[in-house]
Structures are given as structure tokens and as C-alpha cells.
Amino acid sequence: MALLVRVLRKQTSISQWVPICSQLMSVSSTQSQRSKTLSSTSQKIKIAALRMYTSCVEKTDFEEFFLRCQMPDTFNSWFLITLLHVWMCLVRMKQEGRTGKYMCRIIVHFMWEDVEQRGRVMGVNSYILKKNMALMTNNFYAAVLGYDEGILSDDHGLAAALWRTFFNQKCEDPRQLELLVEYVRKQMQYLDSMNGEDLLLTGEVRWRPLVEKNPQSILKPHAPTYNDEGL
Numbered sequence: 001m002a003l004l005v006r007v008l009r010k011q012t013s014i015s016q017w018v019p020i021c022s023q024l025m026s027v028s029s030t031q032s033q034r035s036k037t038l039s040s041t042s043q044k045i046k047i048a049a050l051r052m053y054t055s056c057v058e059k060t061d062f063e064e065f066f067l068r069c070q071m072p073d074t075f076n077s078w079f080l081i082t083l084l085h086v087w088m089c090l091v092r093m094k095q096e097g098r099t100g101k102y103m104c105r106i107i108v109h110f111m112w113e114d115v116e117q118r119g120r121v122m123g124v125n126s127y128i129l130k131k132n133m134a135l136m137t138n139n140f141y142a143a144v145l146g147y148d149e150g151i152l153s154d155d156h157g158l159a160a161a162l163w164r165t166f167f168n169q170k171c172e173d174p175r176q177l178e179l180l181v182e183y184v185r186k187q188m189q190y191l192d193s194m195n196g197e198d199l200l201l202t203g204e205v206r207w208r209p210l211v212e213k214n215p216q217s218i219l220k221p222h223a224p225t226y227n228d229e230g231l
Helices: 003-011 014-023 033-058 062-068 075-121 126-151 155-165 174-192 196-202
Strands: none
Touching: 033 075, 033 196, 062 075, 075 126, 075 174, 075 196, 126 155, 155 174
């Protein structure tokens, strides 16, 4: 089992952001009913965004990516894998209009909060962490732009985007690129099959395995479960 992934999972918990998320949109008793409704909706979107980001870091098999893509067990590798899954969520949620785009901003916010927290857990010097965060921010937006262009292109275009960003231009095995292209294509197909309203309400996402036991099988996702408040 990968050592770094084990340490990060043991010493960091995404649930730490739940109280913060719940406090972001506190409602005053003097607010109008409309304001209360908007505030409640905004809070639910933030909680759903937290759950969706959580799915990127807690439901992804990082060790399989390390093994099959021959990636070193480092914080940067963890970030590259997380970035790829966050980007796929952003692509899906941008299809849900203004609310979906708002949710995208919250997902990215939680991602940076989590990255900073994990850096501290690893004992990274605060000055170095600040510099690294600035560099990762630039890399993130460059990666999103490249992946956006790649997903709209053919498989050669997507492979080029993955080679530049995910593999940092160091992949010499075309089978690894082929595996990642297939993974992204099937994952986006899977996300597109999910009901948009359910995603906005729950944020629940399950990822398909990197390597399918039955490559021809793309299963329809199960309907999410939630109470009458959507929480």
C-alpha cells in the first residue's frame, strides 16, 4: 500500500470542512423569507460541493494510478490525480447552468483548502507551502484549459493534454496514455448519465475503476438517496 496515501488518509479528514461549510451561510431571523430561501439553497449547494470534492479524494483508487501509470508516491502525484477528477466534476457541473457553475467555484475552494491542510500535515514549511500553492494554482488553471481542449478533441488531442499535464511530458509507454484516455472518456460518459438535479442536491459521485473487468460494461448509476431536505 502506498505510504503517502496511507498517511494523508489517516491524518486528514474532509469532514473537518462540514462545520465551516454549515456556518458560511447562517440565516438571521430578520431576513426576508426570500433571503432565507436563497441562503438555504446556497448552503445546500456548498454541502453538495463538499461531498463531490470528497468523492474525488476518498473514492479514487490512488494506489492503482500509482501502479498502472508508474507514478511516484508523492504529494505532487496525489495532486495530479485529484486535479483530473476535480476537472471531470467541473465539466459535468458546468452543464447545470448558473447553479452548477456556482457549485464549481465551491468545489475548487474546498480543493485548495484541502491541499493547504495536507501540506501542513506533511510538515511543509509555511513559506515553501505558499510558493508551492501559487505554482499549483497556475498549473491547475493551465491543466483545466488543456483538458477542456482535449475533451472536445479526438483521442489524440486528449492524449496530448494528458501527456503534458498528468504525465508531465514524461510518459514513454503509449499503453499508459491509452489507458488514461479510455478512463476519461468512459468516466465522462458515466457522469453525463447522472441526473443533474441529483448531483446538485447530493453531490454524490462514484468513479468507475481505472481498469474494467468488463470493458464493454458502462453501468447506469444508482439513484442517490437523500432525505426531504436533500442533505
